[in-house]
Amino acid sequence: MYISRIRRNIFSFIDFLAWYFVLQDCGMSKIELKQSLEKIEKVINDACGFFEQMNLPNKSNVNLSKPANSRGAVTTARPPPLVIGRDKDCDNIVAMLHDKEEDAQPDTNRAHSPASASERCIRPQIIGIHGIGGSGKSTLSQLVCAREEKDGHFNLVMWVHVSQDFSVDTIFRQMSEAASRTPCPQFNNLDTLQTNLEKKLHGKRFLLVLDDVWYNNRDVRQYEKLQQILSPLNAGEAGSKILVTSRTKDALIALGAAEQRCIPMSVLGEDVFLKLFKHYAFHNVCVPADDRIRLEDIATHIAKKLKGSPLAAKIVGGQLRMRPNIDYWRSSRDGNHLDDTMGALWWSYQYLDEQVRRCFAYCSIFPRRRYLERHELVKLWAAEGFARSSDEGKDPEDVCQGYFDVLVSASFLQPEVGKYSSKMDAYIVHDLLLDLADKVAGSDCFRIENQWKRSGDNWTMEGCEDEVPLDVRHVFVQTYGSELITEKICKLDNLRTLIIDSAEWRKPVEEKVLKNLFARLRKLRVLIIASDQGMLSVPESIGQLRHLRYLAFMTRYGSDSRLVLPGTLTKLYHMQVLDFGNISDLVFDSCEDMFSLINLRHIIQVPFREIRSIGRLTLLRTLETFEVRKEQGCELKQLSDLNQLCGKLRIMGLQNVESQQEALEANLADKEGLRTLELWWNYDETAELKEKEVQTEVLEGLCPPKLLESLTMYSYDGLRYPSWMMGKHNGGPKYLNTLSLHCCSTELGPELGGFCSHLRSLYIFSCSWDTLPDHMEHLTSLKDLGLNRCRNIRSLPRLPQSLECFKLSRSNEMLMSSCRTVGDPIWEKLQHILVAYVDGK
Incomplete structure (x- = not known):
C-alpha cells in the first residue's frame, strides 16, 4: 500500500x-x-x-552498483539468428505436408448440417506441433515455411499468428493479406470478408501455418471461433495443408489433427544446445584467450541449467554477452535462478538498466505477438519521458534508440521474419516475455482486447469485462466503443497513454465522446486513435491537453478519409509528434500558426503544405514533404536550419526557386540524417532556354548529404546534371544505391559510372531520352534496372555483369521485340541476367 x-x-x-x-x-x-x-x-x-x-x-x-562489472568488451550488437538441431523435425513435417495419402479430410462440422447433407466439404489436412512456451515451435514452423517457399510444392505459403485472444475477422484479414501480399480491403461484414478470402484461395494448393493456437475445452465460444477460422479453407485445391502450433496436444486434436500427426517438440541434444547457447553468449565478445577458456567452461555448466530451452539460451546468452566478466558468469552459474525458463527470464530482466526495464514494461500494453516498429516505439518512449535525465546534451530519441538496441541485443525484442510481416523493421515480444512484462508493469499498464460481436441485428461488445485499475497510466484499447470510453476510460484521471487501435465503421468515434475524453484526461501525453470511418472532426477542447506530446489520428483506408482539426491544436506547446497516417484530406485552418509548436519533432504522412515559417521548428526530424511557394514563409531557405531532419524528404515546387544561391540556402548537405531525397519540378514542355538554365543552377545548389542512399527526381529539364552528381568535386552523396528519374528530359552522361560506383538500383520512367548512358558496364554494383514508358530508346548498351533483374514495360515496341527475340543482339545482352521482365513476361 x-x-x-x-x-x-x-x-x-x-x-x-x-x-x-x-x-x-x-x-x-x-x-x-x-x-x-x-x-x-x-x-x-x-x-x-x-x-x-x-x-x-x-x-x-545502499549499494546501487551493478552486480558485476565487465572487464571485457561490452557489446550490444545482436547476434544473427541461429536454427540448429531441427533438420530432422523439419524433414518429418515436410514429409507429412507432401504426403498424398489422405490429403484431405471431411469437414465434419458442415457435413452433418442440413445445408450440406448432399455434399461433403473437404478440409485440408491438419498437422500439429506442440510443446511448452519457448521451446521453438514458431521458429520450426517458419523454418518449414522457408523450405516450402523454396521448394515450390505449394502455390501459396501463409503464416498467421492466432494467440489466446483473437477475433475471427482479424484472422481472416491476416490470411487475406498473406494470400495476396497486399492490404486487405474494407468489408462491411464477416461474410463478405470470408467470401473474399475464399476467392483468393480458390484453385490454389496452399500451406497455412496457424501459429500459437490456444484451447480451453470449457470455453465453447473459443472452440466455435477456431472452427470458424477453418471454414473458408475448404476453397483451396486438393493437397492444401494446415500446420498448427500450440502449447497443448488437445488444441491440435480439437482442430481436427489426427493423433499420429501431432508432433511434440524434440529436446535439443546437449552438444547442439551448448552450441546454440554459445552462439548468443559469445557473439562479438573480445576477451583475453585465458579468460575465454574459463568463460567457455562456465558456459557449459550454465547451459545445463537451462534445460534445453532455446528462448532461455537466447535471453541468458544475450545478458552474459553484454557482461563478459568471469566473476559475473560464475555467480550466474552458482545461483538457482536459471533452473527454469521463467526464472531465467526474470534473472535477465533484473540486470537491465532501470530505464530499459521501464521501456520493456511499457510493451505490455500491446497485444501478444503484435508487430512493434522501432521508430514508433522510440518516439513513444521519448514522448513518455523515459529517456534518462542525466544524459544531458543527448537527444532523448537517440537515448531511447540505445534502450531499444539493448532490448534487441538481450532478445527481449525479437526481429520478425520480413516475409511474414508487412512491416519493414518489425519486432515482437515472445509470449513468455510478455507474461513477464505484464508482471513487472503491475497496474501501470493495461490492455483491453475487446471486439464487437453480432447477435442477430444487434452488436454487442465482448472482452471488456475486467475492471481497469484506477491508477493505471498506459492503456491500449483494441476496439473503440463509446460506452467503454465514457464509463471506464474517462474515469482514469492519471492516464498518460491512450491507444485506440480500431474504431470500426459501424461504431464511429463521436465528437461528444472526444469532448468528454479531453475534459477528463488532462494528463495525457500520448493519444492514438486508428479509425475506419471516413470523417472525423476533432473538437476544440483538445487544447486542454497541455501535456500532450504524441498525437495520431490514422485510418486503415485513406483514399476517402477526412480529418478536421481545430486551431487550438497550435496551443499544445509540448507536442513532439503529429501523425496522421494515410488520411487523404486534412482540414486545418491554422497551419500558418504551426510554428508555435517549438518542440515539434515529427510531422508524419500528411503534407502540411500550408505551414509558414517552418524554419522556426528547429527540432524537426521528420518532414516528409515541403512545398516551395512564392509567398512569405514558404521559401526554400526555411529548410536552412532544419539540420536534424532524417529519413525521407520530398521538396516540391522547385520551379519557384530562381537561383543557385536560393538553393544553397536550403543547406541540404548539412542534413546528415537524410537517407532519401525527392526533388520535384512541375513539368513544362514549353520551357525556354533561360528556364532550363535556372533549373540547372538550382539543382547544382541542392547538393545532398554524403550519406544519402536514394535520390529521385521528377520533371527535371535542365541542360545537364550537376557536378556533385557526376563526381566532379568532393561534394554529394558517396554511397548512393538507388537513383530514380521520372519525366526527366536531360540524358545521363557516361560520367555516371564514376559517381555511382555503389548504385544498386536505377529506374527510368517516362523519360524522352534516345539512349541509355554509355559505359553502363562500369556500374559494377548495379542489381536492378527498370525502364517504363521510355518510347524513344531503341537499343541497350552493354549491361553490367552484376545485374540480376531487368524490367522493361510500355516502352519502344522495337526494343521490346528485340528483347524477346531469341538470338537478337539485344536479347544476347540479357542472357546473364537472372530475372528479365519484358512487359510483364
Missing part, C-alpha cells in the same frame, strides 16, 4: 512539474506560480513522510 501511495505521489510530482512548465510557456501570473509551487511542495512533503514511515535506508547505505 505504501509503495503504491509513494508511486502515485512521485508521478503527481512529475505531473505538477510538467504543468509548471506549461504555465511558464503560456506566461503565468504570480498567483498561478504561487499556487503551483504550493502544490509541488505538498507532494514532496507527502512523499518524504511516507519514506520516514517506511524507515527506508539512506542512499549512502
